Amino acid sequence: MKNNFPEVSLADISRNLFRKNIFFAALSGILLFLSFPKYGSGVLAWVALVPLFYALKNAATIRHGLLLGFITGIISYVGIIYWIAHVIVNYGHLPLHIGIALMLLLAAYLSLYLSFFAGCLVSFREKVPFYIIGPALWVSLEFCKSFILTGFPWENLGYSQYGNTYLIQVADIFGVPGLSFLIVLVNAVLLDVIHRRTKKEYVAAGMVFVLIAGIYVYGFFRLREIDATVTNAPGIDVSLIQGNIDQAVKWDQDYKQETLDIYERLSLKNKPGRGSLIIWPETAVPFKFQNINRFRRQIIDLSLKTQSWLLFGSVSYEPGAYGNDFFNSAYLLSPSGDVRGRYDKVHLVPYGEYVPFRDLMPFVKGLTSGIGDFSSGAGFDPLSLNDKKIGVLICYEGILPFASRAYKNKAAELLVNITNDAWFGATSAPFQHFSMAVFRAVEMRLYLVRAANTGISGIIDPAGRIIAKTGIFQEEALKGHAKFVTIPTVYERVGDIFIIGCFMMVSICFIFSLRRRSQK
Numbered sequence: 001m002k003n004n005f006p007e008v009s010l011a012d013i014s015r016n017l018f019r020k021n022i023f024f025a026a027l028s029g030i031l032l033f034l035s036f037p038k039y040g041s042g043v044l045a046w047v048a049l050v051p052l053f054y055a056l057k058n059a060a061t062i063r064h065g066l067l068l069g070f071i072t073g074i075i076s077y078v079g080i081i082y083w084i085a086h087v088i089v090n091y092g093h094l095p096l097h098i099g100i101a102l103m104l105l106l107a108a109y110l111s112l113y114l115s116f117f118a119g120c121l122v123s124f125r126e127k128v129p130f131y132i133i134g135p136a137l138w139v140s141l142e143f144c145k146s147f148i149l150t151g152f153p154w155e156n157l158g159y160s161q162y163g164n165t166y167l168i169q170v171a172d173i174f175g176v177p178g179l180s181f182l183i184v185l186v187n188a189v190l191l192d193v194i195h196r197r198t199k200k201e202y203v204a205a206g207m208v209f210v211l212i213a214g215i216y217v218y219g220f221f222r223l224r225e226i227d228a229t230v231t232n233a234p235g236i237d238v239s240l241i242q243g244n245i246d247q248a249v250k251w252d253q254d255y256k257q258e259t260l261d262i263y264e265r266l267s268l269k270n271k272p273g274r275g276s277l278i279i280w281p282e283t284a285v286p287f288k289f290q291n292i293n294r295f296r297r298q299i300i301d302l303s304l305k306t307q308s309w310l311l312f313g314s315v316s317y318e319p320g321a322y323g324n325d326f327f328n329s330a331y332l333l334s335p336s337g338d339v340r341g342r343y344d345k346v347h348l349v350p351y352g353e354y355v356p357f358r359d360l361m362p363f364v365k366g367l368t369s370g371i372g373d374f375s376s377g378a379g380f381d382p383l384s385l386n387d388k389k390i391g392v393l394i395c396y397e398g399i400l401p402f403a404s405r406a407y408k409n410k411a412a413e414l415l416v417n418i419t420n421d422a423w424f425g426a427t428s429a430p431f432q433h434f435s436m437a438v439f440r441a442v443e444m445r446l447y448l449v450r451a452a453n454t455g456i457s458g459i460i461d462p463a464g465r466i467i468a469k470t471g472i473f474q475e476e477a478l479k480g481h482a483k484f485v486t487i488p489t490v491y492e493r494v495g496d497i498f499i500i501g502c503f504m505m506v507s508i509c510f511i512f513s514l515r516r517r518s519q520k
Helices: 010-033 040-050 050-058 062-081 083-091 096-124 131-152 157-161 167-195 197-230 253-268 293-308 362-368 395-399 401-408 431-443 490-494 497-520
Strands: 233-243 277-279 309-320 321-332 337-346 384-386 390-395 416-420 448-452 458-460 468-471 476-481
Touching: 010 040, 010 050, 010 062, 040 050, 040 157, 040 416, 050 062, 050 096, 050 167, 050 309, 050 395, 062 362, 062 490, 083 096, 083 384, 096 131, 096 497, 131 167, 131 384, 131 497, 157 167, 167 431, 167 490, 233 253, 233 362, 233 448, 253 293, 253 458, 277 448, 293 309, 293 321, 309 337, 309 416, 321 384, 337 384, 337 390, 337 448, 390 395, 395 416, 401 431, 401 490, 416 431, 431 458, 431 490, 431 497, 458 476, 468 476, 468 497
Parallel strands: 233 277, 277 309, 390 416, 416 448
Antiparallel strands: 233 476, 309 321, 321 337, 384 390, 448 458, 458 468
16 A cells, blocks of 8 residues: 655654754743843743753754754843944944944854853753753853953843842842852753653652742841841932933033033932932043042032032042053042042953953954053952941942952942943843842842943842832932941852852762763
């Protein structure tokens, strides 16, 4: 009898499966970038990796796994950091195609970490369950991404949960890596429950459910404890000044006076109470404050008028080996107009504030001739408001846990983040940047107040709750109240010891895998 069904070869089945796997990898990439602001929701992060994990279960080879991970990575990172092309084109004055190419190059580099992650899972899948190796490996690679080649910790997975108040309280123990670990764990267990549906997988899912419930219980009681402490803590009225100065005129010599007048007008709007703290953004002062001139006098007079503390950003300089060394600085003036301290930014933005590897790659200097060349400050030393200490985080330092931890270990009782996000335009970046600052408040259990040139400015309490915030690209004087609190945290004391544990777990899984392979 003749067979009327078309013949299907193994090669056809393999190709169809591979196309299906590519679709699932791409779907994970879309879900990942939709887990972050401004367009997404953190809820999606809890299922974002399930399609990729499903594809990796069916990947024919490790090479296929590497490719699938790269596909997920490139789609997610393009969605997350597309704004880099905007910065390069509008402020680097390079053609659009160059801006897009450079953004894709960075996205491709970041995707290599996800590619390696996926390749390892395929290699281990017959020996170690995804939910054992996956979370620890993910955290280990996020750590590498955050430090290798100056590091880029932008929107690590745990940051997607900034709006989940009860859940994020555990960050005062494990930091953002703890949340990344939990999200990957949930995704891996969900995949196993869907894929296998055996008693073993249901037990694992039950254990993860109990773990999450425990974290929420911890969050509930921790919030009550924090609220009780904050109620009785001393505080200070703050006024966050958002000047909304266009980046195109920010350094225009003819616009100096107008810029200063805008900040003075907003600072006097609903005049703050005596002894309050007025905060201007990063490099709000479009001249070098240490130079004696009428602009400096105007700022000192404002401090005297308001009888308030005034913290503002300015470029500063000191004599160096080859002329002056320039710094991205923050000055603090007392209500009597005296300079009480200056903080020089420690962690500079590569290719934004300095050119790394200049000596190894001299040709880079020509490509980045418009970039400022700043020097790093001596250290994260708090500024003093009489008997209170504040830690100043300039721009990118607000996403670096080790910076706020250094301040807390030097007895800082308030964090101040000043930034200029005008570079980003009306993209997702200002929303992403602000959301990450939430975790610095939680990790150190300190109030964090943030002044941004074009937004988002805001006040965040020690529980990571956003008390008040501004919109973007509008002039505003946001007034509120911040408390000086001293609440010890595990993370403050031990830092990223959890990451060391993750590296150890990955090493154990690797050794276990090799032993099983040698026994076959």
